[in-house]
Amino acid sequence: MALETNRHLAHFQADIWEKHFVSSPLLHLETEQASKHQKxxxxxxxxxxxGLDKPWEQLDLIDSIQRLGIAYHFKDEIENLLLGIHKNLDTCLEENDNLHGISLLFRLLRQYGLTISCDVFNKFKNESEMLKESLSEDVIGLLSLHEAACVRLHGENILEQALDFTTKHLKSIKEDTSSSPKLAAQASQALKYPVQKNIPRLDAKYYISVYPLHNNPVVLTFAKLDFNMLQKLHQNELREIARWWKDLDIPRRLPYARDRITELFFGAIAVYYEPCYALGRKIWTKVIALGSLLDDMYDAYGTIEELELLTQAIQRWDRNAMDGLNNECSKVLYQILLDVYDEIGEDMAKLGKSYRLDYAVEMMKRQATAYLAEARWFSQNYTPTLEEYLKLGIHTSSCPVLIVSSLLGMGDNISRDAFEWVLSTPKIVIASSQIGRLVDDIMSHEFEKKRGHADTAVECYMKKYGATKQEAVKELYMRIESAWKDINEEFLQPTEVPMAVLMRVLNFTRCNHVVYADTDAYTFPDYLKDFVAALFVHQLPLD
Structure with a gap:
């Protein structure tokens, strides 16, 4: 009688959404709503x-339109206003000379990649070159300064000081029972999910709830209607994706794997929510679903011998290679992998962009190779140096394969150069990968260790430096903050690739920030449930 193979199964939680979206009806847009929306x-x-004549008076309007999630309708108008503000920077600084105004001006220009010096904050220093303590009384200014500090670059010491200063005082506001509930909630939101690190759709849902009606009822009404209309589009897309996933019958055919298609589509919405990217979302969700199945195969099911054979088959990328696989789960997974990429190839052919498939396949091959290298470390009981681990982590984070995948359905404005750029592993992709790898490790390393798993960055650091877990986590968070500065720097114009490409990297990084804010919410999806419901279940009241 053959011995049963020893597998490090994780026994993941079942899908918490089950048939919710599979059985949902197809939603249609009402003509009356569409007409009101256009008006x-x-x-x-x-x-x-x-405001084109005096663009500096439009800062709050621009910020509101961006945070309410409707800026995609007004790209040209907002660009012209920001360029006008940048051209007349001295006037703008004079007209917006309070803490809120200068902080907002700084953030809007920096996020758009326009040059602005952090010296604009020097006026808020005291004789000791520290921020004036009296600034803590200006709560709106504090919130804006905190948001500005989140787009800082390396060496911007005044903004490092601003981050510490605002974090200290916003925590005090959040914890002070005498603070107004509204201000306490805003302080909590800024500390945990600042604009630069938040998923745009989630920030829109939040900002709609706190946007004062008296500011501009037209803008608010449009934002609510637009949110609901987009939500219908996203619900229909999720319905289609959920049905595709159900037909694959993953819980039965690949029972070792996480069953998380709703959470994966949530990730696609994080990467891009605009209507023009519907094809992109479909492709991206299917690719990340494959990545998740592969991750769990290498992490939580396959023996090293089985994984060697599976990796060889993926390198061959040939249906005949299935004959060399020695377990049923590997064969099922390989079949699904080739089927999905055949479908992507058909989509690319329809766009006249068949060359894109080659890049997508190459990145998936690199992904499998990286997973195998990590599996070998575990099988050999080898602890890599932190530098070794982070180098491999560029691919085990899934960032490169998912950035390439996000470009597949983006239309004509993305050239071959953008794909070559991702393959060259530029600084922003390394930074995003490092953030994703480290936040995942910090939140999941204890769960992973219990079931048997390769060392994470936490263990690598502890073993190399003889550090405690707390010391290791503190150091890794410092590296995460440094990587965010790298991302901010890569947005400064002129950029190597179109801003639309960089936004995919930024939005993917934002997704990781949210998903791993408190725990590994992908593995433990109850922590994401309210966010998923906010985007795909609960409509906004329009009255």
Whole structure:
């Protein structure tokens, strides 16, 4: 009688959404709503155009439109206003000379990649070159300064000081029972999910809830209507994806794996939510679903011999290679992998962009190779140096394969150069990979250790430096903050690739920030449930 193979199974939690989206009805847009939407859209456009002569008076309007999630309708108008502000920077600084105004001006220009010096904050220092303590009384200014500090670059010491200063005082506001509940909630939101690190759709849902009606009822009404209309589109897409996943019958055919298609589509919405990226979301969700199945195969099921054979088959990328696989789960996974990429190839052919498939396949091959290298470390009981681990982590983080995948459905404005750029592993991709790898490790290393898993960055650091877990985590968070500065730097114009490409990297990084804020919410999806419901279940009231 053959001995049963010893597998490090994780016994993952079942899908918490089950048939919720599979059985949901196909939603249709009402003609009356579409007409109202168009009318309101033109009214908001007129508000933006009215400020072209004095763009510095439009800072709050620009910020509101961006945070409410409707800026994609007004890209040209917002770009012209920001360029006008940048051209007349001295006037803008004079007209917006309070803490909120300068902080907002700084953040808006920095996020768009326009040059602005952090010296604009020097006026808020005292004789000791420290931020004036009296600034703590300006709560709106504190919130804006905190958001500005989150787009800082390396060496911007005044913004390092600003981050410490605002974090200290916002924590005090959050914890002070005498603070107004509204201000305490805003302080909590800024500390945990600052604009630069938050998923745009989640920030829009939040900002709609706190946006004062008296600011601009037209803008708010349009934002609510636009959110609900987009939500219908996303619900229909999720319905289609959920049905595809159900037909694959993953819980039965690959029972070792996490069953998380709803959470994966949530990730796709994080990467891009705009209507024009519907094909991109479909492709991206399927690729990350494959990545998740592969991750669990290498991490939580396969023996090293089985994984060697599976990796060889993926390198061959040939259906005949299935004959060399020695377990049923490997064969099922390999079949699904080739089927999905055949479908992507058909989509690319329809776009006249068949060359893109080659890049997608190459990145998946690199992904499998990286997973195998990590599995070998575990099988050999080898602890890599932190530098070795992070180098491999560029691919085990899934960032490169998912950035390439996000470009597949983006249309004509993405050239072959963008794909070559990702394959060259530029600084922003390394930074995003490091953030994703480290936040995952910090939140999941204890669970992973219990079931048997390769050492994470936490253990690598502890063993190399004789550090405690707390010391290791503190150091890794410092590396995460440094990587965020790298990302901010890569947005400064002129950029190597179009801003639309960089936004995919930034949004993927934001997704990791949210998903791993408190725990590994992908593995333990109850922590994401409210966010998923906010985007795909609960509509906004329009009255």
């Amino acid at each position: 309101l859209k033109e009214q908001v456009r007129e508000l933006l155009l009215a």
